[in-house]
Amino acid sequence: MPVLQPDNRTRYCYGLANWQLFEEAVTDLLKDKEVESDVTANNIDQLADSLEKAFKVGMEKIHREIRKFEKLRKKKERLLSSLAFLLRCRDTSTIPNCVCIKHHLKTHAAKKIFRRASEALLRERIHHARRNLHQCSVELYSTHLRLGATLSADDWNTIDKITFDSSRATLMATRETQIKKFEKLNNNQHPEQITDGPEKDRCVVNLTDHNLDNATSSILAKGLNFALAPRAIPQEKFISEIESVVRRLPKTDADEIREDVARVLRAAKPPKPNTTAEERQALKRLRENKNILILPADKGNATVLITKEQYEQKICDILKDTIYKKLKTDPTAKTERSTKAIIKKSSIPTEEQRGLLPRASKPPRLYGLPKIHKQGVPLRPIVSQIDAPTYHLAKYLAKSLQPHAGKTSSYVKNSAHFIDIIKNVSIKESDILVSFDVVSLFTNIPIPDAVEVVRSLTSDGIPKDFPELVEHCLRNSFFLWNGCHYEQTEGTAMGSPLSPVVANLFMEKFEKEALESCEKKPKLWLRYVDDTFVIWPHGVQELQGFLRHLNSQHHGIQFTMDMEKEQSLNFLDVLVTKKDNGRLGHAVYRKLTHTDRYLNAASHHHPSQKASLVATLINRARGLAWVVDLADGTHCHQPPVSVPHCLPSVPALSRGQRRGGPGSAPTCCVRACVVRAPAPDHPLSPSTPGGALIRDRSRGQATCRTRDAESQRAHLKRAVQLTPR
Numbered sequence: 046m047p048v049l050q051p052d053n054r055t056r057y058c059y060g061l062a063n064w065q066l067f068e069e070a071v072t073d074l075l076k077d078k079e080v081e082s083d084v085t086a087n088n089i090d091q092l093a094d095s096l097e098k099a100f101k102v103g104m105e106k107i108h109r110e111i112r113k114f115e116k117l118r119k120k121k122e123r124l125l126s127s128l129a130f131l132l133r134c135r136d137t138s139t140i141p142n143c144v145c146i147k148h149h150l151k152t153h154a155a156k157k158i159f160r161r162a163s164e165a166l167l168r169e170r171i172h173h174a175r176r177n178l179h180q181c182s183v184e185l186y187s188t189h190l191r192l193g194a195t196l197s198a199d200d201w202n203t204i205d206k207i208t209f210d211s212s213r214a215t216l217m218a219t220r221e222t223q224i225k226k227f228e229k230l231n232n233n234q235h236p237e238q239i240t241d242g243p244e245k246d247r248c249v250v251n252l253t254d255h256n257l258d259n260a261t262s263s264i265l266a267k268g269l270n271f272a273l274a275p276r277a278i279p280q281e282k283f284i285s286e287i288e289s290v291v292r293r294l295p296k297t298d299a300d301e302i303r304e305d306v307a308r309v310l311r312a313a314k315p316p317k318p319n320t321t322a323e324e325r326q327a328l329k330r331l332r333e334n335k336n337i338l339i340l341p342a343d344k345g346n347a348t349v350l351i352t353k354e355q356y357e358q359k360i361c362d363i364l365k366d367t368i369y370k371k372l373k374t375d376p377t378a379k380t381e382r383s384t385k386a387i388i389k390k391s392s393i394p395t396e397e398q399r400g401l402l403p404r405a406s407k408p409p410r411l412y413g414l415p416k417i418h419k420q421g422v423p424l425r426p427i428v429s430q431i432d433a434p435t436y437h438l439a440k441y442l443a444k445s446l447q448p449h450a451g452k453t454s455s456y457v458k459n460s461a462h463f464i465d466i467i468k469n470v471s472i473k474e475s476d477i478l479v480s481f482d483v484v485s486l487f488t489n490i491p492i493p494d495a496v497e498v499v500r501s502l503t504s505d506g507i508p509k510d511f512p513e514l515v516e517h518c519l520r521n522s523f524f525l526w527n528g529c530h531y532e533q534t535e536g537t538a539m540g541s542p543l544s545p546v547v548a549n550l551f552m553e554k555f556e557k558e559a560l561e562s563c564e565k566k567p568k569l570w571l572r573y574v575d576d577t578f579v580i581w582p583h584g585v586q587e588l589q590g591f592l593r594h595l596n597s598q599h600h601g602i603q604f605t606m607d608m609e610k611e612q613s614l615n616f617l618d619v620l621v622t623k624k625d626n627g628r629l630g631h632a633v634y635r636k637l638t639h640t641d642r643y644l645n646a647a648s649h650h651h652p653s654q655k656a657s658l659v660a661t662l663i664n665r666a667r668g669l670a671w672v673v674d675l676a677d678g679t680h681c682h683q684p685p686v687s688v689p690h691c692l693p694s695v696p697a698l699s700r701g702q703r704r705g706g707p708g709s710a711p712t713c714c715v716r717a718c719v720v721r722a723p724a725p726d727h728p729l730s731p732s733t734p735g736g737a738l739i740r741d742r743s744r745g746q747a748t749c750r751t752r753d754a755e756s757q758r759a760h761l762k763r764a765v766q767l768t769p770r
Contacts (some may be wrong), residue, residue: 089225115208116187122216131171132221135164136317139231144170229506250417252351253337260323260511261331265348268642269341272649273314274555283310286393319647343425343637345416351415351422357527359424360413362532368488372523380521381406381434387517388438392508401441406434408525409538418638428533428540429526434761435518443516449502449548455556457573460617461668465577467621467629470569474583478623480616481595483552483575487544488536489601490551492519495537498550518543535601559598563591566663577604578616619669633669 136142144166146159193201224310229739249264251257257265264271287306291299296373320328340349363369381403388401407462413424430436450456457463483489496519518541522533537544560566565587569580581588588606596605607614612623620634635641644650644658 047717063231065210092168092535100155103403106186106422107192107195109167110188110195110540111204111206111208113717114185114188114192114204115187115211117181118208119213119215121178121181121185122131122212123175123219124181126216126219128174128178129220130227131167133227134169134230135171137231137235138164139227140164140167141170141226141230159376161319161499162210165455173227174526198344208387210310212604214480245739248347248642250342250347250349250415252349252355252415253420255337255350257350258327260321261327262325264320265350266289266642267645267648268346269339272478273643274319274649275516276318277315278313280310285634285660288466306518307490316649319649340415344418345640346634346642347417347638347640349415349417355423356413359422360411360426363413363424364526368533368535370534375525375530376521376532377406378407380523381732384438384517384521387514390509391514394442397441401437405432405433407432408530409523411524411526411531411630418636426539428522428538430538430541436519437544438514439518439541440520443542443546445507445511446499446502446515446546446550447506449505450546450553453553453557454555456549457578457617459570462621463571463573463617463619464579464631464669466571467569467631470567470580470629471627472580472623472629473582473627476568476580477588478614478621479579479588480607480614481577481592481604482607483577484603484605485536485603486548486575487531487539489603490536490548491599491601492516492535494554494599495547495551498546498554499552502550515543519547533750545574555598562598563594567591572619576616578614578621631669633666641687 063379083719131141133139140160140163144163146163148155148159170331192204198205211745215426248268249257256710284306287302289766291302294302305507315504331337331352334352338351338353340351340356341347343350364371384403388398393401396618409428409430411428413426415422416425430439450457457466487571496512497506499515503509503511519537522537522541524533556570556572556577567579569578570581583590583591585608588608592604592606596602609623614621615634615636618634620632622630624630624633633755641660642653646655648655
């Protein structure tokens, strides 16, 4: 039998391996037909031609399958790219042209209707794309199986590689086109707002050697109060906290509320993410990095990154002061017993004693806040006394003593009160504006003198055993740091509820004695805790003598002095300026460390909370600024706070949103994700979900703001009605 020789075209089209299969098929067919050896060559050629035609028909079918396989692969890549584009449009509230509805009616209501219809069409377009993708994947899989069963392994590998490269090129070209299209649509529909918002360099202070990428800087610049949108509705938490209240109501009302809550929760959907995937990964990396601590700055609302080693070294430097003494044992149990005993002996009513008696007390914890405005970035030591043995007693005493503070003419309650005082003050050109500041007031208050001040108030009606209770709280100033217990031997602890009121009472007595004993007195003396505003009419030389007189009154109370510059002086958050008419002007003042950061607009807070922040800033500007300054726009020492400055995109509030609704209580914020201070009570915990529900920290259970059953029903029904369906 002659050997069949394929031409070059046949080799190129079908491959040598398939041609060999064809030769084997011819040989087998000749054997099956039992062709005799004397068969003419012409008959063999005719048989070979017929078999070759049949083989070519089969190969053409395989060729069509290969072409179909390649087209399906390209189609799948195009569908994937299109689906990614549509999903990105949905997540960013961008309407693509394919679903955009246009109409000649341009009213606000019509635009809202067309917007909702376009969003519904976009969702349907996404569902349609997913169905097409599923059908394409099924067809591609079946074609894959047919080709894999027909072709040899080498041929299949070659075809798979060629079609994969072709589909990958299609994907890259389509993706590039879709990205350009999305950027154009997004820029047109969501133009970037040009604002003087807070800068990342000012908001994030990195004291470590760790380089921050854009995603890490971005999420930290949002602020530690930035609330992350939850991925799922915390239904169990809502139900448990509402159940703890409704079980006190009549059965009919409770069952009705339960049904309403269940209906609302079934229809509730989680909000859209307010952070990117890169930012969430950055948060995860920060949380897993145990060598970096992320803390709020002492002033200015900046976010500070510091290494754990640096933080511990700065705390150790603070503890080297002689006012701190290391203890050998834990005094918590002993202090708890003595606190119970002194409360039971006191004149406090028995009903109130039950809430003041310590139970399962924990030692106070020490932590520090970085002072980024000072050289070397020292820490401000703060002792968190929550759950400490004397915590509830100190709160009770502070509340009882507070009405007795602030009865002097020099007392300043806040910035608004300060402006009410100085707006009617007349000054001369020679008068000097001065401010005095006490150095570390809390830790330098002498406890015996403070107790004597409280004892002098017994004539004003406070119980006679209150001085003993105050001394008990001030003397038991111990804390836990790094597994060791320390005691503060002098002064009051910064973080105790009793420290501010005791400091006020002590300073009232101190300033009274100091002003009565000086020869030349100031024209005006106003004090807010340890900051003092003074108008001095006797010249600069006498002013230095007055400072020496103040510092000589007590060895622990030392003042620093700041004089006016360019006819202006800042006190609290007010910039006081001399006017030509002999009056004092005032404007909003911000320190250099101020970051202009309040609450990010994308934070998962209720819109009413964001709107209230804007209202607060506006009211603050109106209250603290001089009327003439408001008219000419110079009401602020630094660039004024604008709405885009603090809230770049506060949405308009509907009537239902103004009354209450979704997001009223964020359950997760950046602070909870990344702040790892040694004291667990240091980070301010986010609000508890549930419209009218609050958290009672002393009992650890949910309670209602109002106690009567009728008010509870009203609160709960209103919360259920305002929850989005």
